[in-house]
Amino acid sequence: MPSSPPSAPRVVLGVGGGIAAYKACELLRRFTESGHDVTPVPTEAALEFVGAPTWAALSGKPVATDVWTRVHEVPHVRIGQTADLVVVAPATANLLAKAAHGLADDLLTNTLLTARCPVVMVPAMHTEMWEHPATVANVATLRARGVIVVEPAEGRLTGKDTGKGRLPDPSEIFEVAVEVLGRAAVGAAPTDLAGRHVLVSAGGTREYLDPVRFLGNRSSGRQGYALARAAVARGAEVTLVAANVELPDPAGVTVVRVETTAELHRAVVSAAAAADAVVMAAAPADFRPVAFSDDKIKKNPDGSAAPIELAQNADILAEISHERARPGSVVVGFAAETGDATGSVLELGRAKLARKGCDLLVVNDVSGGAVFGSTENEAVILGADGSAVEVPRAAKGVLAHAIWDQVAQRF
C-alpha cells in the first residue's frame, strides 16, 4: 500500500464515468510513484467502469462516491479544503455541466466547490458531446473561473469512430499536473495565459536531396515541447508546429506536423494570424537544395566531388515579426550563438534581435554543442526594450516559464 510523507503534495484525483476511467489508474500510479499523496474521488458512474477496490489499492485510501461515508470526518469539505491540486480525468460532459453550474450532489462535485487550489479538468467524450453548444458554454464558464480545461486529443474514440474527444496520454496529463503544482508552490499566478492563443514551433527541418537523403540539424524539439506544456499549464490555447520531433504529443496541444522549412513556413504563417504570441523555437534550415532528385543520387564512378547547389529559405521569424498578422502579438525568437571575431554571444544576439524585428530573443551560447538533445538549457532573454533576463542552467521547463513570464508582461 503506498504511503507518502506528510509534506507530499496532496492531489485529489476526480474520476468521471467515461470509458477513459481506466486510464486514470495509470495517472494515479504516476502520482503515487512520484511521491504525491493522492485521494481518488470517483463518481458513481466511474465505478461502473473501474471498481472501488482498484482505486483503494492504488492509492492506499478508502474510496467513497457520496458525502455520507465516514461522515464524522466531513469529507465533502475536508478533501477539497486540504488539496494542493484537483485533477478530474476523465471529465465527462455531465461533470463539466455540474461543475459549471455549481451542483453538488456527490463527493466529487462537493469537493470541486470547496477546493481553493488549482483545478485541472481533462475532458473525454464523443466529438458531438464536446462540440455541443452546452458543453462549449460550460467549458468557457469554467475557464473564465480559472479552471484549466485541457483540450481533448484527437483519435480513436469508444467504438469505431475517431475524432476529437480522447483523453490525452496519462503521462502527459501528469506533466501538466506537475507544472501546475510547481507554479502553485512558488505562488505564481496559475492561469495568466488564459484566453490567449499561443503558437510554438519546435524541432529541426529536413531539406530533401532525394527520396532517402536530407540536410538536417540537431534540434530535438525539447525546448519547444517544454514551452507548449508550460503554456497549457498556464491556461493558454496552444498550437505546436513540430518539425520531425519524436516526442509524445503534449496534453491539450494541437500539434501540426511538418518536415521541410517550406511546410513550417506555411503552417506558422497560417496559425500566426490567430495567435497572441508566436515563439519560434524551431531550427529551420537556412538553405535547401535547389534541385530534388526523384531517384536516389548515385556515386560518381570516378570519385569526383558532387557539389550541392543551395537556395536560401525564407526567414520565418523576420517575416512574422515585420508583418504582425495579429496587431499587438508578441513574437519571440531563439538564437544559438557561439561568438566570434565580430562580437560576443550577447552582442551578436542584440544585433539579431534588431535585424529580425522580434520582441524577445532567447540567446543560447552553444559553443561545444551542449544544448542539443539535452533536457537542460540556459539562456539570456533579450527584450527589444533593452531588457536582459538571465536564466541559469536548469530543466528546459524552467526556461519555458521564464519566457512565458516575459511574454505575459508584454500582453
Ligand code: CTP
Ligand atoms: N528562423 C526562422 N527562419 C529561418 C531560420 C531561422 O524563422 N529560415 C528563426 C529560428 O526559429 C530562431 C531564429 O530565427 O527563432 C534564429 O535563428 P538563427 O538560425 O540563429 O538565425 P539566422 O537568421 O540563421 O542567423 P545567422 O545570420 O546567424 O545565420
